[in-house]
Amino acid sequence: xxxxxxxxxxxxxxxxxxxxxxxxxxxxxxxxxxxxxxxxxxxxxxxxxxxxxxxxxxxxxxxxxxxxxxxxxxxxxxxxxxxxxxxxxxxxxxxxxxxxxxxxxxxxxxxxx
Amino acid sequence: xxxxxxxxxxxxxxxxxxxxxxxxxxxxxxxxxxxxxxxxxxxxxxxxxxxxxxxxxxxxxxxxxxxxxxxxxxxxxxxxxxxxxxxxxxxxxxxxxxxxxxxxxxxxxxxx
Numbered sequence: 001x002x003x004x005x006x007x008x009x010x011x012x013x014x015x016x017x018x019x020x021x022x023x024x025x026x027x028x029x030x031x032x033x034x035x036x037x038x039x040x041x042x043x044x045x046x047x048x049x050x051x052x053x054x055x056x057x058x059x060x061x062x063x064x065x066x067x068x069x070x071x072x073x074x075x076x077x078x079x080x081x082x083x084x085x086x087x088x089x090x091x092x093x094x095x096x097x098x099x100x101x102x103x104x105x106x107x108x109x110x111x112x113x
Numbered sequence: 114x115x116x117x118x119x120x121x122x123x124x125x126x127x128x129x130x131x132x133x134x135x136x137x138x139x140x141x142x143x144x145x146x147x148x149x150x151x152x153x154x155x156x157x158x159x160x161x162x163x164x165x166x167x168x169x170x171x172x173x174x175x176x177x178x179x180x181x182x183x184x185x186x187x188x189x190x191x192x193x194x195x196x197x198x199x200x201x202x203x204x205x206x207x208x209x210x211x212x213x214x215x216x217x218x219x220x221x222x223x224x225x
Binding site: 004006035040041042043044045090092100101102103104105106107 | 122145147154155156157158159162202204206212213214215216217218
């Protein structure tokens with residue numbers, strides 16, 4: 001079935017370590033996004049990519065990095081520079097520029113101890 | 114900065130009743146307004162959107178109303194069912210679809 005797959009679902013890391021969250025889609029979508037969700041808050045945009053080999057910073061990009069080497073994949077690295085990395089991370093994709101409907105993955109809950 | 118907010122963080126309704134979830138927005142330049150549903154431990158799921166030049170749009174059991182005069186958006190769910198229990202987010206979108214701001218969400222409880 002087509003969809004977006006995020007892995008792992010739960011991730012624990014020690015403070016000061018970089019960690020990479022995986023996001024894969026087989027929907028043939030051009031645009032992909034990473035959001036962060038904290039308890040009781042909405043989704044905040046970290047990075048987005050409109051096409052392969054291109055990506056743009058969102059509202060809270062500091063301490064994060066991404067790559068888009070393949071259309072299907074948009075991994076997010078949470079670096080040690082991110083001051084408060086513990087959160088629920090959501091990856092999404094949309095079929096074309098200007099589309100309002102985004103398709104979300106199941107999320108990765110990252111806990112840094 | 115621009116923001117999308119919600120009037121009520123929690124809404125409890127009886128099964129079979131209609132639900133109304135409200136949202137206030139501040140960005141007059143938004144092109145679209147969107148509602149998402151998020152069940153516990155899952156990613157948000159698109160429900161319905163409305164273009165900024167429309168006042169009302171209907172879907173299956175849902176209706177979205179847009180009042181640009183007071184910058185207010187609402188989602189009406191008819192004959193609310195237990196499966197409708199979730200957190201509902203409103204969002205506003207501009208810039209060709211890549212800039213979307215989400216509100217904090219309203220948790221809907223459906224009582225049997």
